[in-house]
Amino acid sequence: MARIHNFNAGPAALPLAVLERAQSEMLDYRGSGMSIMEHSHRGRTYDEVHRRAIALVRELLDVGDSYEVLLLQGGASLQFAMLPMNLVHDGRSADYIITGAWSEKAYQEAQRAHRRARIAADTGVDNVFSRVPKQEELQLDPDAAYVHFTSNNTIFGTQFHEFPDTGSVPLIADMSSDFFWRPFDINRFGLVYGGAQKNIGPSGLALVIIRKDLLETARKDLPSILQYGIHSSKNSLYNTPNSFGIYMMMCALEHLSELGGLDVIERRNQGKAELLYDAIDTSDDFYRCPVDTASRSTMNVVFRLPSEDLEQRFVAKALEKGLTGLKGHRSVGGIRASIYNAVERRSVEALLGFMDDFKKTA
Amino acid sequence: MARIHNFNAGPAALPLAVLERAQSEMLDYRGSGMSIMEHSHRGRTYDEVHRRAIALVRELLDVGDSYEVLLLQGGASLQFAMLPMNLVHDGRSADYIITGAWSEKAYQEAQRAHRRARIAADTGVDNVFSRVPKQEELQLDPDAAYVHFTSNNTIFGTQFHEFPDTGSVPLIADMSSDFFWRPFDINRFGLVYGGAQKNIGPSGLALVIIRKDLLETARKDLPSILQYGIHSSKNSLYNTPNSFGIYMMMCALEHLSELGGLDVIERRNQGKAELLYDAIDTSDDFYRCPVDTASRSTMNVVFRLPSEDLEQRFVAKALEKGLTGLKGHRSVGGIRASIYNAVERRSVEALLGFMDDFKKTA
Numbered sequence: 001m002a003r004i005h006n007f008n009a010g011p012a013a014l015p016l017a018v019l020e021r022a023q024s025e026m027l028d029y030r031g032s033g034m035s036i037m038e039h040s041h042r043g044r045t046y047d048e049v050h051r052r053a054i055a056l057v058r059e060l061l062d063v064g065d066s067y068e069v070l071l072l073q074g075g076a077s078l079q080f081a082m083l084p085m086n087l088v089h090d091g092r093s094a095d096y097i098i099t100g101a102w103s104e105k106a107y108q109e110a111q112r113a114h115r116r117a118r119i120a121a122d123t124g125v126d127n128v129f130s131r132v133p134k135q136e137e138l139q140l141d142p143d144a145a146y147v148h149f150t151s152n153n154t155i156f157g158t159q160f161h162e163f164p165d166t167g168s169v170p171l172i173a174d175m176s177s178d179f180f181w182r183p184f185d186i187n188r189f190g191l192v193y194g195g196a197q198k199n200i201g202p203s204g205l206a207l208v209i210i211r212k213d214l215l216e217t218a219r220k221d222l223p224s225i226l227q228y229g230i231h232s233s234k235n236s237l238y239n240t241p242n243s244f245g246i247y248m249m250m251c252a253l254e255h256l257s258e259l260g261g262l263d264v265i266e267r268r269n270q271g272k273a274e275l276l277y278d279a280i281d282t283s284d285d286f287y288r289c290p291v292d293t294a295s296r297s298t299m300n301v302v303f304r305l306p307s308e309d310l311e312q313r314f315v316a317k318a319l320e321k322g323l324t325g326l327k328g329h330r331s332v333g334g335i336r337a338s339i340y341n342a343v344e345r346r347s348v349e350a351l352l353g354f355m356d357d358f359k360k361t362a
Numbered sequence: 363m364a365r366i367h368n369f370n371a372g373p374a375a376l377p378l379a380v381l382e383r384a385q386s387e388m389l390d391y392r393g394s395g396m397s398i399m400e401h402s403h404r405g406r407t408y409d410e411v412h413r414r415a416i417a418l419v420r421e422l423l424d425v426g427d428s429y430e431v432l433l434l435q436g437g438a439s440l441q442f443a444m445l446p447m448n449l450v451h452d453g454r455s456a457d458y459i460i461t462g463a464w465s466e467k468a469y470q471e472a473q474r475a476h477r478r479a480r481i482a483a484d485t486g487v488d489n490v491f492s493r494v495p496k497q498e499e500l501q502l503d504p505d506a507a508y509v510h511f512t513s514n515n516t517i518f519g520t521q522f523h524e525f526p527d528t529g530s531v532p533l534i535a536d537m538s539s540d541f542f543w544r545p546f547d548i549n550r551f552g553l554v555y556g557g558a559q560k561n562i563g564p565s566g567l568a569l570v571i572i573r574k575d576l577l578e579t580a581r582k583d584l585p586s587i588l589q590y591g592i593h594s595s596k597n598s599l600y601n602t603p604n605s606f607g608i609y610m611m612m613c614a615l616e617h618l619s620e621l622g623g624l625d626v627i628e629r630r631n632q633g634k635a636e637l638l639y640d641a642i643d644t645s646d647d648f649y650r651c652p653v654d655t656a657s658r659s660t661m662n663v664v665f666r667l668p669s670e671d672l673e674q675r676f677v678a679k680a681l682e683k684g685l686t687g688l689k690g691h692r693s694v695g696g697i698r699a700s701i702y703n704a705v706e707r708r709s710v711e712a713l714l715g716f717m718d719d720f721k722k723t724a
Contacts, residue, residue: 035381081587238439
């Protein structure tokens with residue numbers, strides 16, 4: 001079977017060239033006589049992969065010396081716990097901006113950790129989130145340990161196109177579905193984190209970029225594996241890392257770099273999103289995007305059809321035509337096309353062709 | 363280059379057949395038009411892999427309904443923290459049997475979690491651990507929340523050939539380098555855990571087998587991702603799992619099952635270890651195993667040469683002959699040959715041939 005058009009929300013499509021490389025190196029990584037999976041994480045061969053992966057993160061996102069790059073396990077979900085455990089202390093609390101299910105989860109986990117989380121904004125109306133807040137809607141605590149937000153909301157298809165201004169309070173973003181698809185200014189942030197499985201690799205790997213002053217003030221009386229400071233002091237080799245995941249991320253970042261970096265991929269991603277939103281907006285309301293225009297996500301394009309019955313037929317028919325992953329998140333229904341870095345323009349064009357046909361015959 | 367003889371301590375050798383399968387399925391998993399890495403962890407295709415992996419664990423280890431099998435991230439190191447956080451409460455403490463660096467680390471992390479860990483035995487003499495304790499040496503607290511031990515000590519090359527008897531106190535083992543190479547009676551244990559990267563897969567994946575009564579009494583006020591109960595209630599899909607790692611483990615366990623299961627692999631592993639220990643013991647003290655005979659590990663065969671200089675030459679010369687991973691752990695020096703499931707008898711024979719040659723020319 002040919003490769004399918006993959007619109008999964010994550011784990012998601014990977015570049016064919018990256019998979020082909022992993023395939024060709026599977027039995028023998030660069031003449032070492034073994035797979036990268038079989039190398040010791042303390043050996044020179046793996047160490048080069050590890051350092052190269054971190055160097056590519058720094059290069060692509062222009063991360064300066066005042067930040068550390070950590071490669072961890074446990075995904076964004078472990079970060080929901082590590083953030084408050086490490087950074088909320090000295091009697092302070094942390095501000096959370098609620099724009100959907102994931103930011104809510106991050107808030108709840110901060111509450112579980114030590115009941116010192118506060119809601120600074122909430123754009124939900126009856127559990128539906130159709131937009132991100134404006135700056136003037138944020139009710140920020142000037143003494144907060146940090147302000148947390150989810151910069152792209154995979155489920156509701158909303159995205160911050162301008163980041164919140166939090167003054168001197170460290171800004172923290174869950175960027176799981178939002179990094180490495182465009183350049184952004186890391187210096188606006190105290191910490192950004194995310195799982196790799198949307199734009200830059202497979203699941204089982206989380207990336208944390210943390211400003212060094214936050215490392216210094218972070219708590220040091222936690223179990224070692226939950227301390228940012230310990231991972232940093234060991235260059236993310238405190239414990240055995242997900243070495244194959246890191247190798248795959250390195251391959252994906254090299255691929256991105258060869259394409260021309262984040263400026264090039266941003267133009268491609270914007271182009272894909274425009275195509276899709278245009279098709280929705282000019283469909284005479286057959287397709288309808290429930291998200292405020294200013295909050296629409298470039299990564300996850302969410303839309304509805306006139307009925308749930310039609311939506312089910314749309315998903316089933318699409319699959320027959322080799323278009324997969326289009327079912328909306330189980331909590332909200334509808335249609336969702338995730339169009340991360342590795343989703344090619346021809347896949348979006350195939351989707352547009354299908355949408356056109358489906359509308360005519362529906 | 364041909365495949366090398368890989369004696370790495372972990373990440374370690376994987377069966378060639380498993381790597382070849384992963385290679386052939388890399389671009390298109392079973393006609394789905396995408397890699398298993400690109401599948402949604404909520405989709406039917408991945409779900410079958412996930413369930414099959416768990417079913418194989420149950421089948422191979424004969425795990426009954428009174429236990430749950432969890433597939434987690436963070437390796438054994440995260441378990442060092444999760445164990446005391448989940449299971450030490452109600453004013454009790456936990457007993458730790460110290461037989462080397464890893465059991466010491468587990469103890470220290472329990473202390474960090476809430477200073478309620480106790481040493482029940484310690485076989486170290488000046489930081490050297492040449493044996494595991496006898497039953498009569500254990501000073502057990504009858505009210506302990508559990509007794510923890512490391513059943514195989516990768517660094518010092520010692521192994522428990524009989525498990526401690528702890529009466530009604532739950533017995534917990536770090537089996538990272540000790541499971542799936544032979545059958546054992548899971549019903550002796552409250553919980554066993556380990557990273558997959560020695561005998562059954564790549565790094566980035568930990569397996570926890572926990573008795574259900576411990577799940578029920580475990581703490582429920584921790585961050586969600588640190589609770590055994592939450593992972594269990596979601597069948598290890600609370601958060602996005604390391605899906606490729608689980609797929610690789612499934613492949614490795616299927617391979618093990620096709621070979622004939624744990625009885626067959628145990629005979630092979632015993633045979634490999636006997637070959638190697640015999641060669642050491644009959645080398646007229648040129649090679650010398652520092653471990654008490656009754657405590658010798660079947661997985662990690664540790665030995666010394668007459669001088670450190672000779673040891674360095676041994677490791678370098680071996681590499682020239684296509685034998686890798688033989689350097690002892692940086693904390694203890696010497697030579698270590700890890701001979702897990704995927705290390706073939708012909709690799710051990712190649713090592714014996716080399717040892718013989720080296721001795722003659724040294």
